[in-house]
Amino acid sequence: MKVETEKESxxxxxxxxxxxxxxxxxxxxxxxxxxxxxxxxTIGILYELGKESFLFFGDEEVGVVDFLTATIWQPxxxxxxxxxxxxxxxxxxxxxxxxxxxxxxxxxxxLSEYASNRVRGFFKPVLEVLVxxxxxxxxxxxxxxxxxxxRSLFGASLVGFFNVLxxxxxxxxxxVPLISSLAEDALRAVPDSLRQAAYAMGxxxxxxxxxxxxxxxxxxxxAGFVVAMSRAVGETMVVTxxxxxxxRNFTLGDDSLFGYILNPFQGAQAMTGYVVxxxxxxxxxxxxxxNSIFAIGLTLFFMTLGLNSLSRRFVxxxxxxxx
Amino acid sequence: xxxxxxxxxxxxxxxTDEEYRDHLGSRRRKAVGFKFFCLGMLSIAVLAxxxxxxxxxxxxxxxxxxxxxxxxxxxxxxxxxxPEVTGLQEVTYEExxxxxxxxxxxxxxxxxxxxQRFYEDRLVFEDEATWAEICASDDPPTGCxxxxxxxxxxxxxxxxxVVVTDVIxxxxxxxxxxxxxxxxxxxxxxxxAGRFPDHDLDRVTYEWRAWFNPTFVTTPQNATPEVxxxxxxxxxxxxxxxxxxxxxxxxxxxxxxxxxxxxxPNRFNDFVQTNINNLAGVPSIIYGMLGLxxxxxxxxxxxxxxxxxxxxxxxxxxxxxxxxxxxxxxLTLPVVIISSQEALKAVPDSLRHAGLALxxxxxxxxRSQILPVALPGILTGTILAIARAIxxxxxxxxxxxxxxxxxxxxxxxxxxxxxxxxxxQWTARPQEEFHNIAAAASIALLLLLLTLNAVAVILRNxxxxxxx
Numbered sequence: 001m002k003v004e005t006e007k008e009s010x011x012x013x014x015x016x017x018x019x020x021x022x023x024x025x026x027x028x029x030x031x032x033x034x035x036x037x038x039x040x041x042t043i044g045i046l047y048e049l050g051k052e053s054f055l056f057f058g059d060e061e062v063g064v065v066d067f068l069t070a071t072i073w074q075p076x077x078x079x080x081x082x083x084x085x086x087x088x089x090x091x092x093x094x095x096x097x098x099x100x101x102x103x104x105x106x107x108x109x110x111l112s113e114y115a116s117n118r119v120r121g122f123f124k125p126v127l128e129v130l131v132x133x134x135x136x137x138x139x140x141x142x143x144x145x146x147x148x149x150x151r152s153l154f155g156a157s158l159v160g161f162f163n164v165l166x167x168x169x170x171x172x173x174x175x176v177p178l179i180s181s182l183a184e185d186a187l188r189a190v191p192d193s194l195r196q197a198a199y200a201m202g203x204x205x206x207x208x209x210x211x212x213x214x215x216x217x218x219x220x221x222x223a224g225f226v227v228a229m230s231r232a233v234g235e236t237m238v239v240t241x242x243x244x245x246x247x248r249n250f251t252l253g254d255d256s257l258f259g260y261i262l263n264p265f266q267g268a269q270a271m272t273g274y275v276v277x278x279x280x281x282x283x284x285x286x287x288x289x290x291n292s293i294f295a296i297g298l299t300l301f302f303m304t305l306g307l308n309s310l311s312r313r314f315v316x317x318x319x320x321x322x323x
Numbered sequence: 324x325x326x327x328x329x330x331x332x333x334x335x336x337x338x339t340d341e342e343y344r345d346h347l348g349s350r351r352r353k354a355v356g357f358k359f360f361c362l363g364m365l366s367i368a369v370l371a372x373x374x375x376x377x378x379x380x381x382x383x384x385x386x387x388x389x390x391x392x393x394x395x396x397x398x399x400x401x402x403x404x405x406p407e408v409t410g411l412q413e414v415t416y417e418e419x420x421x422x423x424x425x426x427x428x429x430x431x432x433x434x435x436x437x438x439q440r441f442y443e444d445r446l447v448f449e450d451e452a453t454w455a456e457i458c459a460s461d462d463p464p465t466g467c468x469x470x471x472x473x474x475x476x477x478x479x480x481x482x483x484x485v486v487v488t489d490v491i492x493x494x495x496x497x498x499x500x501x502x503x504x505x506x507x508x509x510x511x512x513x514x515x516a517g518r519f520p521d522h523d524l525d526r527v528t529y530e531w532r533a534w535f536n537p538t539f540v541t542t543p544q545n546a547t548p549e550v551x552x553x554x555x556x557x558x559x560x561x562x563x564x565x566x567x568x569x570x571x572x573x574x575x576x577x578x579x580x581x582x583x584x585x586x587x588p589n590r591f592n593d594f595v596q597t598n599i600n601n602l603a604g605v606p607s608i609i610y611g612m613l614g615l616x617x618x619x620x621x622x623x624x625x626x627x628x629x630x631x632x633x634x635x636x637x638x639x640x641x642x643x644x645x646x647x648x649x650x651x652x653x654l655t656l657p658v659v660i661i662s663s664q665e666a667l668k669a670v671p672d673s674l675r676h677a678g679l680a681l682x683x684x685x686x687x688x689x690r691s692q693i694l695p696v697a698l699p700g701i702l703t704g705t706i707l708a709i710a711r712a713i714x715x716x717x718x719x720x721x722x723x724x725x726x727x728x729x730x731x732x733x734x735x736x737x738x739x740x741x742x743x744x745x746x747x748q749w750t751a752r753p754q755e756e757f758h759n760i761a762a763a764a765s766i767a768l769l770l771l772l773l774t775l776n777a778v779a780v781i782l783r784n785x786x787x788x789x790x791x
Contacts, residue, residue, distance in 0.1 A: 123365055
């Protein structure tokens with residue numbers, strides 16, 4: 001009823017609102033195109049990675065089963081098992097998480113529960129600067145400072161010039177700010193009523209932090225850890241410079257597990273490292289080398305995608321609890 | 324009906340007052356210990372940053388052991404100047420070119436001139452007829468079109484070809500200050516061990532060297548570390564920024580406006596949003612592969628500039644500034660979109676309602692009401708995203724910026740190298756001197772990023788004042 005009267009009384013207005021405006025439409029179209037471009041990017045990534053991987057697996061030298069199960073990566077002689085490269089990536093990421101996890105979480109607890117505004121005002125910019133430093137500079141740092149330090153600490157005979165430990169430690173430093181800022185956000189989102197209730201029961205600050213606030217923020221913290229892990233897996237320059245360019249080929253059962261396969265003191269090429277080293281040489285299209293980097297890229301893409309969706313799930317759970 | 328009192332918990336489960344008080348001390352100690360543990364962990368992060376900066380500065384300055392084949396003082400004296408007053412760098416351009424003419428073989432001289440000529444109006448090593456001939460050929464050398472060399476460039480050539488300065492060993496800053504004697508001892512040991520077979524210990528001089536200096540920034544790339552510079556790389560990085568900004572800013576802000584101001588919450592728009600969040604988490608190396616496959620390979624006619632010229636394309640393949648810039652653009656796009664969205668969402672709805680109520684169309688409202696208010700936020704987010712793009716290395720290697728390039732980039736279709744690439748290549752070399760210039764290039768990169776961040780802060784302050 002009301003709508004009809006409005007239409008009758010304001011005919012001019014309605015016509016004005018309905019007038020075709022090609023300019024407006026064009027702008028709207030352009031803005032829509034900008035938004036849709038991101039989908040085109042995703043399709044582009046999936047299509048190109050998929051296409052080249054398909055060509056890679058179509059090569060008679062390579063089989064999908066071998067790629068996913070074999071533990072020798074030697075493209076020169078037709079060894080295409082991805083596990084040595086995955087091993088390098090996983091070793092470095094685990095060391096990085098062992099370094100960054102405790103530092104990041106403790107830093108977040110300090111910033112959220114203890115620090116005065118002045119102390120926060122000093123530490124937050126430092127963490128932001130750590131994020132802003134290009135990864136290639138971290139790579140330089142790993143190779144010229146951390147590696148010599150490790151070699152003088154543990155002995156040059158034990159620690160190789162290229163080693164997984166140095167790369168892992170520096171990647172760890174690089175992801176500390178990521179963990180600390182995400183974990184701090186999660187800790188700060190915990191309602192104060194929980195803290196006050198615990199204090200009222202006579203709990204000390206340690207007990208409030210570790211037994212009330214951290215468990216309450218756990219899914220948010222976990223999301224931060226997973227995002228950091230995904231960042232470590234995709235990290236390239238530090239890994240290329242510090243962990244060396246030879247894949248750690250192994251045979252399960254024959255090679256000693258801790259002496260060789262999981263040894264942090266020797267080099268092991270990671271997935272990203274292989275891609276960079278291969279691409280920086282003379283790379284011609286439609287060769288097995290060219291196709292192989294895309295197959296590894298596809299694996300990497302799914303690994304990080306999996307980790308990122310996992311973290312989003314954690315965040316969602318956290319938001320459901322407190323919103 | 325009476326309410327029943329809840330059953331009291333059993334008394335023995337709780338500590339007595341005495342037990343509680345005994346316990347208090349250890350609880351207190353633990354709490355204080357934990358606080359300092361957390362602070363210590365946080366300090367490790369600060370320490371890491373300090374160590375990193377220390378490493379870079381430590382490698383950028385320090386003592387070097389130098390062997391000059393010809394003494395620069397004697398050369399200056401030979402030109403008729405007083406070596407006490409005039410350094411080799413202060414003599415005129417003509418005198419420097421003269422030195423090259425007198426000391427360099429004609430073959431090398433011709434090569435240098437073909438790379439880049441010495442004078443606009445005359446030739447030094449080539450004769451006019453040959454020059455006209457090679458410039459008219461199908462594949463003219465860079466010297467035919469490039470601007471002539473400048474003073475710094477020729478000075479570097481004189482250093483390289485006439486003085487033949489050879490840095491045979493270098494020392495880091497801190498040990499150079501505290502134990503310079505040990506450096507000399509190490510060099511002498513090196514001579515005894517036969518590590519410098521081409522040199523004579525008596526001719527070694529020790530001098531201080533700042534690897535990061537103005538000449539380093541203005542000299543082009545070179546294969547010898549002591550005369551190499553980063554001009555080529557800095558210009559390459561700046562060109563990349565231009566292309567990245569021109570692509571990522573309009574598209575990113577446009578996408579953010581669409582998502583915040585136009586899009587209704589339906590399945591497609593939700594999908595776009597999720598997709599953008601996912602793209603932000605994709606490792607940069609994957610964008611490099613996308614750039615290699617699409618911009619370098621499929622769009623080669625476009626990115627090599629072939630479709631814009633009838634004859635010879637500016638570049639013989641797609642590994643150009645524009646391909647790399649677009650790749651970096653795609654890489655920064657999600658970050659630009661997300662930060663612009665935040666800025667737009669922070670604009671109060673009352674402004675939108677007021678604009679629409681006055682009869683403005685949606686775009687008019689966005690352009691004259693919402694964008695001015697959101698601009699500081701958008702600018703800050705965008706500049707930070709661009710700063711991240713400058714430091715990216717992996718995607719650039721993938722799209723092929725790793726060649727040895729000494730000519731300055733001249734446009735979107737030229738081949739290029741970039742600062743992070745230089746740092747990567749120099750770091751990967753085993754010789755100490757390459758690490759010195761890698762550290763110096765890192766300082767340059769960090770200064771560039773610092774400048775950008777400062778610009779972000781200034782712009783933000785300026786625009787937020789205007790918007791108020």
